[in-house]
Amino acid sequence: MNAVSRFLDSDFVYQFWRNPVAVISAAIVLVVVVGAVFAPILAPHNPFDLVSLDLMDSLKPPAFTAEGDPHFLLGTDDQGRDVLSGIMYGTRISLLVAVLAIGFSLVVGIGVGLLAGYAGGAVDAFLMRVVDVQLTFPSILIALLVDGVVRAALPRSMQEQLEIYVIVFAIGISRWPQFARTIRGSTMVERQRDYVMAAKVIGLSSGRIMLTHILPNVMGPVLVIATLNLGLAILDEATLSFLGVGLPPTQPSLGTLIRIGNNFLFSGEWWITIFPGVTLAAMVLSINLLGDWLRDALNPRLR
Amino acid sequence: MALLEVDRLVVEFPGRRGTLRALDEISFSIEPGEVLGVVGESGAGKSLTGAAIIGLLEPPGRVASGQIRLEGTRIDRFTDAQMRPIRGRRIGAIFQDPLTTLDPLVSVGKQLVETMQTHLKLSDRDARARAVGWLEQVGIPAAAERVGAYPHQFSGGMRQRVVIALALCAEPKLVIADEPTTALDVSIQAQIIALLRRLTTDHGTSVMLVTHDMGVIAETADRVAVMYAGRIAEIGPVRDVVLHPSHPYTEGLMGSIPQLEHRVERLRQIDGAMPRLTAIPPGCAFNPRCGRVLERCRVDRPDLLARGTTLAACWNMVPMDDVT
Numbered sequence: 230m231n232a233v234s235r236f237l238d239s240d241f242v243y244q245f246w247r248n249p250v251a252v253i254s255a256a257i258v259l260v261v262v263v264g265a266v267f268a269p270i271l272a273p274h275n276p277f278d279l280v281s282l283d284l285m286d287s288l289k290p291p292a293f294t295a296e297g298d299p300h301f302l303l304g305t306d307d308q309g310r311d312v313l314s315g316i317m318y319g320t321r322i323s324l325l326v327a328v329l330a331i332g333f334s335l336v337v338g339i340g341v342g343l344l345a346g347y348a349g350g351a352v353d354a355f356l357m358r359v360v361d362v363q364l365t366f367p368s369i370l371i372a373l374l375v376d377g378v379v380r381a382a383l384p385r386s387m388q389e390q391l392e393i394y395v396i397v398f399a400i401g402i403s404r405w406p407q408f409a410r411t412i413r414g415s416t417m418v419e420r421q422r423d424y425v426m427a428a429k430v431i432g433l434s435s436g437r438i439m440l441t442h443i444l445p446n447v448m449g450p451v452l453v454i455a456t457l458n459l460g461l462a463i464l465d466e467a468t469l470s471f472l473g474v475g476l477p478p479t480q481p482s483l484g485t486l487i488r489i490g491n492n493f494l495f496s497g498e499w500w501i502t503i504f505p506g507v508t509l510a511a512m513v514l515s516i517n518l519l520g521d522w523l524r525d526a527l528n529p530r531l532r
Numbered sequence: 533m534a535l536l537e538v539d540r541l542v543v544e545f546p547g548r549r550g551t552l553r554a555l556d557e558i559s560f561s562i563e564p565g566e567v568l569g570v571v572g573e574s575g576a577g578k579s580l581t582g583a584a585i586i587g588l589l590e591p592p593g594r595v596a597s598g599q600i601r602l603e604g605t606r607i608d609r610f611t612d613a614q615m616r617p618i619r620g621r622r623i624g625a626i627f628q629d630p631l632t633t634l635d636p637l638v639s640v641g642k643q644l645v646e647t648m649q650t651h652l653k654l655s656d657r658d659a660r661a662r663a664v665g666w667l668e669q670v671g672i673p674a675a676a677e678r679v680g681a682y683p684h685q686f687s688g689g690m691r692q693r694v695v696i697a698l699a700l701c702a703e704p705k706l707v708i709a710d711e712p713t714t715a716l717d718v719s720i721q722a723q724i725i726a727l728l729r730r731l732t733t734d735h736g737t738s739v740m741l742v743t744h745d746m747g748v749i750a751e752t753a754d755r756v757a758v759m760y761a762g763r764i765a766e767i768g769p770v771r772d773v774v775l776h777p778s779h780p781y782t783e784g785l786m787g788s789i790p791q792l793e794h795r796v797e798r799l800r801q802i803d804g805a806m807p808r809l810t811a812i813p814p815g816c817a818f819n820p821r822c823g824r825v826l827e828r829c830r831v832d833r834p835d836l837l838a839r840g841t842t843l844a845a846c847w848n849m850v851p852m853d854d855v856t
Contacts, residue, residue, distance in 0.1 A: 423632040429588055431620035431647045431698065435612075441646070445637045 244526050251522040254515040261512045265320035273302070274311040276318055276481075282309045288493075291500050304500040307493065312500060315486055316508050322482040323509075326396050327462035331455055333401030334462075338408025339451070343439045345409065346416025357413065360406040371403035372465055376474055389477070396475055400465045404458055411454055415447035449527050456520035460513040467509055483509045533604055534561035535705055535738050536585070541598035541608070543577075543584050552809045554580050554593065556762045559836070562706065567732070567739040569753030569770065571746060571785065573806050576759040578742045582708040584608075585740075586623055587615040603705070621651040624699035624737075626709040626728075630692035630716070634683040640667070640694045641679035644701050651702040666697040670727060689720040693727065700731055706738045713748070725752055746789050750774050758782045761806055761817040768842025776852055778844035780824045816846070824848045 236242065245251050264271060275281060286309035289298045297304070303312040345356040363371065376399035383391060419425060420443065428438045463483075469475035470484030471491075478485060483505050490502025543555035555577045562568045570578045583589050585600055587610060600608040602622060607615065619625075627633045635643060644663035648654055654662065660679070667675035670693040672686075683691055692712065699707050709728060713721035729752050732739050741753060749756050750770060757767040758781065766779040777783040787800035804821040807813060813820055819829040826848050836843040 423627055423629060424635045426588070427625075427627065427633040427695075427698070428635070429619065430586060430625040431702070432616045432618070432650055433646070434616060442635050442638070446635070 241526060245522075248522060250518055254518040254522070257511055257515040258519060261320060261508065261515075262324065264317050265324050268314070268317040268321050272311075272314040272317045273300075274314040276310040276315045284309050288498050290498075291504075303504045304498075306490065306501045307498075312504050315481065316483070316505050319481050319483045319486045319505060320508060320512070322393070322476060322480055323463050323466055323484070326393060326400065326466045326476075326482065327459055329397040330400035330404065330462045330466070331459050333397060334404040334408055334458065335451070335455060337401070337405040339412055339444065341405070342409040342412025343416055343444065343447075346413040347420055347435065347439050347443065349417070349420075353413070356409070360409050363406045368403040368461075369465055369468055372399040372469060373472075373474065375399040375402050376469060380474075389479075392476055392480065396466060396469060399469070400462050403465065404462065407454060407458065408451060411450055412447055415450060416443055419443045419446050450524075453520055453524040453527060456523055457517055460516040460520070463509070463513055463516075535564045535566075535603060536562040536740075537599070537601040538581070538585070539599040539601070541581075541584060541600060542596040543580055543589065543593055544596040545593045547592070549810070553596075553812075554762055554809060555584065557598065558759075558762075558764055559598075560757050560764065560767055562738045562740060564705070564738055565733075565736050566755065567729070567741055567753045569749035569756040570740060570742045570759060571744060571749055571756060572759035572765075573744065575806060575809075577762045578744075578759055579710050581759075582625065582710050582740065582742055586619060586625055586708060587612070617651070620647055620702045620704065622704050622706065624702070624704035624707040626692075626695055626699045626707060626712045628711040628714050630688055630695045633695050634691060634698075636683055639680050639682050640686070641681075643694075644679075644698060647698055648701050662701070666701050667694070669731065670694065670697045688716055689724065692716060692720075692724050696724070696728055696731065700735065700737065703735060704737065706740065707732060708740045708742070710742045711744070712741075713743075713745075721748075728752075746774070746785055758785065761812055762809065763817060763845060764836065764843075765818065765846075766842060766844040767836070768840075768844075772841050776840075776842075776850075778839050778842055778849040779818075779846045780822050780848075780850055781818050782844075783850050784821075824850070 245255075269275070286298070286301070286305050287307050289296075289301050289305040291297050291304040292299050292302045301311050301313070303316070305311055306315065341356050341360070345353040376395060379395050379398060380388065383395070416439075425438060425442060428442050466475060466482060467484030467487065470482050471488045473488065476482045476485055478489065481489070486505040487502050487509070490498075490505060493499075493501050538558055538560050541555055541558045542553060545552045545554055558577070558581060560568065570581065572578050580589070580593070584595055587607065589595070595608045598608070599606055602618065607618060610618070634640065638646075641660065641663045644666055645656070645659040648659045648662060664675050664679050667679060672678055672690060672693060683694070686694065696712075699709075712728065713724050716724060725748055728739070731737075741749065743749060753770045755768060756770045756773050758765045758773070758779065760781050766773060766777065766782045773782060774786060777786055781802070784800065784802040788802070789799075802821055807817060807820070813830070815831045815833055816822070816829045819825050822829065828847050832847070834845045834847050836845050839849060
């Protein structure tokens with residue numbers, strides 16, 4: 230039996246299909262992710278193609294309203310850009326930033342957590358105090374601070390192209406302590422297990438034991454936290470962009486779209502900000518629900 | 533030359549209320565191909581001796597004095613990095629509980645391959661072939677198919693067979709087997725011991741067999757060391773120690789084994805309990821429980837004294853003809 234059919238036959242998949250919340254959340258995430266990843270192919274318009282923009286199309290309401298234009302399903306903004314296409318491209322950037330940021334957090338968190346949990350003693354005490362200090366600040370504050378400092382440190386000419394990495398770094402740095410703490414806790418439990426002693430007895434090095442034996446055994450809870458944090462990272466990015474310190478309007482993420490659209494909310498053009506907002510909310514909610522389900526599904530005690 | 537020599541080994545645990553001597557001047561040696569049984573009650577220091585030899589004492593435990601020599605080389609002062617090539621390659625170990633000594637997320641074949649490739653220069657293909665060979669040697673049916681299976685797909689006895697394969701696969705000279713059958717069904721224990729004995733004989737491996745089962749020792753070991761409260765009470769060829777114990781404690785242990793041939797109303801038992809490390813009495817540690825206690829035993833601690841082929845730490849040894 231190959232790996233795929235074994236996976237499809239597993240309890241995990243069975244549990245999934247029996248849980249409507251999980252199925253609906255997964256469906257929403259799937260639609261949003263596919264729309265974002267394949268935006269260049271699927272989007273009805275290209276909002277970055279200045280030639281195709283026509284100011285005559287600006288501020289058109291959604292297609293389903295009385296004055297709507299069937300060409301623009303969710304209406305257009307003040308530049309005549311299609312809101313739906315904007316959302317698809319924006320989600321692409323939001324997701325990219327969030328995934329990279331969480332990836333970065335994971336690497337740092339896993340490294341610190343494994344080291345602290347395995348080495349124990351002074352190393353553990355030092356690393357965990359660093360974590361404690363950082364956890365006393367709200368993560369968005371850390372992200373804002375790091376973002377501001379890194380921006381100021383970079384030469385102006387490089388800012389534009391490195392913008393996205395600055396955001397990734399800022400969000401990643403603000404979220405690693407959670408991972409480090411979780412990994413450390415699980416590592417301290419696993420370290421006591423006989424198989425770790427057995428690995429020492431066959432002469433494996435500490436690094437090898439940590440990476441090939443302990444890490445796989447502590448990844449379960451971390452994946453759940455990573456999923457939940459993915460939703461939060463998307464929000465972090467949106468918050469930074471909304472505050473105007475995130476991605477520039479030339480690379481609009483969902484947060485940027487919401488911020489720009491916000492200016493039009495009170496003049497009646499609600500669709501420019503509401504639709505990106507709804508997309509953001511639906512995506513983050515779905516990811517969180519999926520993460521919750523994952524936590525329960527992977528926890529044998531709740532079965 | 534002896535394969536392993538342990539010379540006046542002292543292991544201490546510094547603590548809040550002073551330093552505890554968990555092992556007090558333990559001396560013994562293991563010859564190539566020999567099986568040394570180590571018996572004693574829980575807490576006598578049997579497992580600790582094994583941990584000290586392989587350099588994995590749990591901190592704050594430490595070797596305070598004495599020497600451990602492997603093929604003439606002192607290894608008791610080795611750093612972790614120096615011990616690593618020795619662990620698995622020259623000294624293997626088997627633990628009590630096969631259910632937890634295997635990594636649940638790594639297939640048994642991979643664990644064997646990893647162990648072998650850590651110590652031996654083997655290609656992936658060769659290592660895999662050898663892994664299958666080892667599983668066959670330890671009696672896993674359909675080894676070629678099961679090499680990719682995970683620990684939870686094996687029964688307890690089968691897992692202990694895998695653990696034995698793991699301990700032997702890098703062909704160590706010495707295997708420390710720490711109560712290898714305690715966690716297993718009685719019906720399987722004899723099989724596992726027989727397997728261990730057969731494989732180590734085939735490969736010329738010495739074994740330090742730690743157990744509290746005198747029956748297992750009598751069947752398997754060449755020599756036996758009886759430990760009590762962190763010291764060796766008696767050590768000698770297994771036949772002599774079992775049939776003619778010199779130390780009253782050994783005699784007591786022998787008396788506590790049920791025997792089919794002689795029907796006795798009650799098994800003899802040794803009164804009292806082994807003293808805690810914090811309260812070891814002066815003189816011989818066994819004196820409060822000993823039936824042959826002398827005045828001298830309460831003040832003067834006996835060293836190992838020779839009698840025939842055995843050594844016993846006793847001022848008033850059991851006479852030869854006194855044994856039933």
